[in-house]
Amino acid sequence: MKARHKRFLLIGIALALLGGATTLVLNAFNDNLVFFFTPTEVADGKVPKGQNFRVGGMVESGSIERLEDGLTVRFTITDTAKTLPVVYKGALPDLFKDGKGAVAQGKMDDSGLFIASEVLAKHDENYMPPEAKAAIDKAHEAARTMKQ
Template identity: 65%
Template sequence: MKARNKRLLLVGGGVALLVAAVALVLSAFQQNLVFFHTPSEVVAGKAPVGRTFRIGGMVEAGSIKREADGLTVNFAITDTAKVIPVSYRGTLPDLFQEGKGAVVQGTLGPDGRFVASEVLAKHDENYMPVEAQYALDQAHEAARTVQQ
C-alpha cells in the first residue's frame, strides 16, 4: 500500500472516530436534557409525555397534604392560571411552603397528577428564575385577557 493510501485511511478512520464520539455525546445530552414548563403549558399538552421535565410556579395555598406514612406529600403548583396536582415522596426543602415559588422535576402520570422525583424551593424572596417569572407574567396576562 502506498503512503498516500495509508494517510487517507488514517485520516478517514480519525474522522469516523470523531463523528462517532460526537454522536455519543449528543445522544447522552439529549437523554439527560430536562425542559421547564409552566402549569398552563402542561394543561395545554405542550409537555413531553413519558419523559422527565420540570414544572415551576407557586405552591397553591391550602394544597399541602401529608400522608400518614410521613414521607408522601401531595400539593399543587400553579401559575395563577392553571393548577397541576403534585405527589412527592421524600423530604421537602426547609423553605418549601404554601404561597412560595417551587420547581418540581418528575413525570406526568396518566391521571394528570405530576409525580415528582425532586422538589426545589425558592431560596430568596427577591429571586425568581427568569423562566418562572416570564411564565407567571404570561399567565397573569392571559387571565386578564380572559376576564375582559
C-alpha cells in the same frame, strides 16, 4: 501499502472515531435535556408524553399534604391561571413552603398527576426562575383581559 494510503486510512479512522464520539456526546446531552413548562401549558397538553420535564410556579396555599409514610408529599403548583397536582416522595428543601416558588421535575401519569422525582425551592424572597415569573405575569395579564 504506500505511505499515502496509510495516511488516508489513518485519517478515515480518526474521522470515524470523532463521529462516534460526537454521536455519544449528543445522545447523552439529549437524554439529559429537560424542558420547563407552566401549569397552564401542562393543562393545554403542550408537554412531551412519557418524558421528564420541569413544571414551576407557586405552591398553592393550604395544598401541602403529608401522607402516612412521612416521606410522600402532595401539593399543588399554580401559575394563578391553572393548577397542577404534584406527588413527591423524598425530603423537601427547607425553603419549600405554601405560597412560595417551586420547580418540580418528573413525569405526568395517566390520571393527570405529576409524579416528581426532584423538587427545587427558590433560595430567597426575591428570586424566581425567569420562566416561572414570565408565566405568572402572562397569566395575570390574561386574567386582567378576561375581566374587562
